Amino acid sequence: MLSDLPGAHFADVSVKYGEVIALDGLDLEIPARGVFGLLGRNGAGKTTAIRTIVGLVRPFSGELKVFGADPAASSWNRDRISVLFAEDGLIPSLTVLENLSVWAGFRGMPRSEADEMGRGILQSTGIPDISDVQVKELSTGNRRLAALARTFLLPSDMVILDEPTASLDPVRASEVRKAIDALSESRLVLLSTHNLPEAEELCDSVAIIDSGRVLLTGSPGKLAEAPGKLLVRTEGGTVAYRGAVLEPGGDGYVLLDDDGEPALILRELIESGNRVTEFRPFRRDLASVFLELTGEGK
Amino acid sequence: MIGAVLRREWLRFQRAMGRAGLLRFIAVYFIVFGFVLPSSFDDPSAALAVFAVIPLYVAGPLAVDAFAGERERKTLETLLTAPLSPSKLLAGKALFPMITALVTTWSVMVLFTVWTAVRGAVLPGPGTFAAVILGGVFSASLGAVTGLHVSMKAKTVRSGQQWFSVTLLALVLGIPLALNFLLPQLPKSLLASVAELFDGGFKSPGVLSLAALGLLICTTMWLSLQRRVKGLWTLNPSKGGR
Numbered sequence: 001m002l003s004d005l006p007g008a009h010f011a012d013v014s015v016k017y018g019e020v021i022a023l024d025g026l027d028l029e030i031p032a033r034g035v036f037g038l039l040g041r042n043g044a045g046k047t048t049a050i051r052t053i054v055g056l057v058r059p060f061s062g063e064l065k066v067f068g069a070d071p072a073a074s075s076w077n078r079d080r081i082s083v084l085f086a087e088d089g090l091i092p093s094l095t096v097l098e099n100l101s102v103w104a105g106f107r108g109m110p111r112s113e114a115d116e117m118g119r120g121i122l123q124s125t126g127i128p129d130i131s132d133v134q135v136k137e138l139s140t141g142n143r144r145l146a147a148l149a150r151t152f153l154l155p156s157d158m159v160i161l162d163e164p165t166a167s168l169d170p171v172r173a174s175e176v177r178k179a180i181d182a183l184s185e186s187r188l189v190l191l192s193t194h195n196l197p198e199a200e201e202l203c204d205s206v207a208i209i210d211s212g213r214v215l216l217t218g219s220p221g222k223l224a225e226a227p228g229k230l231l232v233r234t235e236g237g238t239v240a241y242r243g244a245v246l247e248p249g250g251d252g253y254v255l256l257d258d259d260g261e262p263a264l265i266l267r268e269l270i271e272s273g274n275r276v277t278e279f280r281p282f283r284r285d286l287a288s289v290f291l292e293l294t295g296e297g298k
Numbered sequence: 299m300i301g302a303v304l305r306r307e308w309l310r311f312q313r314a315m316g317r318a319g320l321l322r323f324i325a326v327y328f329i330v331f332g333f334v335l336p337s338s339f340d341d342p343s344a345a346l347a348v349f350a351v352i353p354l355y356v357a358g359p360l361a362v363d364a365f366a367g368e369r370e371r372k373t374l375e376t377l378l379t380a381p382l383s384p385s386k387l388l389a390g391k392a393l394f395p396m397i398t399a400l401v402t403t404w405s406v407m408v409l410f411t412v413w414t415a416v417r418g419a420v421l422p423g424p425g426t427f428a429a430v431i432l433g434g435v436f437s438a439s440l441g442a443v444t445g446l447h448v449s450m451k452a453k454t455v456r457s458g459q460q461w462f463s464v465t466l467l468a469l470v471l472g473i474p475l476a477l478n479f480l481l482p483q484l485p486k487s488l489l490a491s492v493a494e495l496f497d498g499g500f501k502s503p504g505v506l507s508l509a510a511l512g513l514l515i516c517t518t519m520w521l522s523l524q525r526r527v528k529g530l531w532t533l534n535p536s537k538g539g540r
Binding site for chain 1: 378379
């Protein structure tokens with residue numbers, strides 16, 4: 001069954017641009033549903049990975065299957081995959097609605113139906129009032145939202161968004177994220193970004209890539225876990241633990257490094273006379289995981 | 299689907315020209331070829347032959363914009379992921395310059411004919427009109443496929459148009475110069491036999507052979523375009539850039 005197949009499966013895929021290696025034996029499986037984040041620095045290989053998925057770039061070696069088929073050899077996935085590149089791809093001299101209507105027409109939709117569909121998606125994206133404005137007259141934020149509307153216009157199984165909120169102010173970025181969240185529903189959304197809070201907010205699972213290789217995959221929650229590390233806050237500030245007095249950090253917490261059972265550790269803390277006000281597992285944010293992995297945090 | 303490509307091209311062309319620019323272009327075009335041209339020639343048949351060549355000059359530059367323009371406007375990559383097969387996109391990109399060239403040329407040709415009749419000059423025969431119409435279809439096709447070939451390679455519209463102009467100039471100057479050099483070298487009897495092939499006008503073996511040759515040239519160039527457009531789609535970076 002097609003639905004059982006992963007959205008994309010990279011097996012030791014390498015892509016070279018002349019002497020530059022963009023993907024270096026990439027091994028990655030992207031599920032068929034949910035929001036999947038492809039995280040990495042500029043030049044990490046995110047956009048090249050996207051181009052290979054849509055068949056615009058042929059791997060130098062390795063095997064890539066998209067919904068079970070070779071994307072460079074088959075054209076059927078054009079109907080199944082919708083992409084928003086860093087460049088929005090809208091024709092500046094056409095109005096937003098004309099851009100959308102023409103795009104729907106590519107799939108053979110009659111003009112009246114295509115126009116109707118365009119208006120519908122603009123409504124869902126929260127920008128119905130810009131339908132008759134030429135794209136070149138739009139603000140950066142509205143232009144990005146219009147491009148997002150184009151990307152989600154037609155039914156598809158996979159939507160790829162390459163840096164969808166890059167160059168947007170925080171308010172517009174938040175609106176775009178809301179739109180992505182609302183429009184993604186039951187399909188696979190592949191989000192390429194170096195905006196880590198955005199990935200944490202939107203993604204069900206992520207892969208961190210660097211120099212064309214996968215460093216780590218998993219859900220943002222799982223990646224943020226730091227087993228054996230606990231945060232303790234007490235009324236007095238310091239924590240007495242196994243004969244030592246531990247000073248809190250600048251945030252008022254003491255970081256305990258202990259692989260033991262948390263419930264037993266808490267009991268031991270209380271029995272040692274600590275008036276514990278807060279006790280919880282330490283969680284890293286995705287940014288610190290990323291910095292740690294890529295060696296940037298050192 | 300091809301209709302959507304045509305609509306996209308038309309809307310973009312219309313906006314790029316602007317309403318005033320489009321009207322100015324049509325006005326100049328109609329005045330020059332509809333009134334000035336028939337008034338300047340004593341023999342309307344000779345003037346009419348111009349309409350077989352005009353589509354080449356209209357279709358070519360429009361076709362050059364097809365991919366080079368997309369590249370320049372940074373819309374090519376998105377277009378290549380559109381829910382559309384390469385052959386349909388190519389067909390739309392080729393048909394737009396051809397249709398535009400033929401519609402404008404034939405509209406002016408109607409004006410030319412009316413004005414020639416009003417002036418009281420003798421109109422060319424139906425055979426001449428048919429030959430000019432077919433010649434126009436051929437030159438529009440040639441302009442479109444040549445322009446598309448150039449467009450796939452060119453990084454900008456301007457560089458593409460320069461390439462197209464050089465190619466056209468080479469053809470326009472090269473063919474008469476080559477004929478001028480070659481014909482005197484050939485035996486007169488051979489030339490006489492060739493001339494005989496054109497006896498009988500439009501339905502003569504010579505004209506039909508030329509039409510077949512034109513068809514062959516356009517078909518070959520079209521097939522080559524079909525091959526090249528797939529290369530435009532999937533880049534093999536180890537073998538060079540798009």
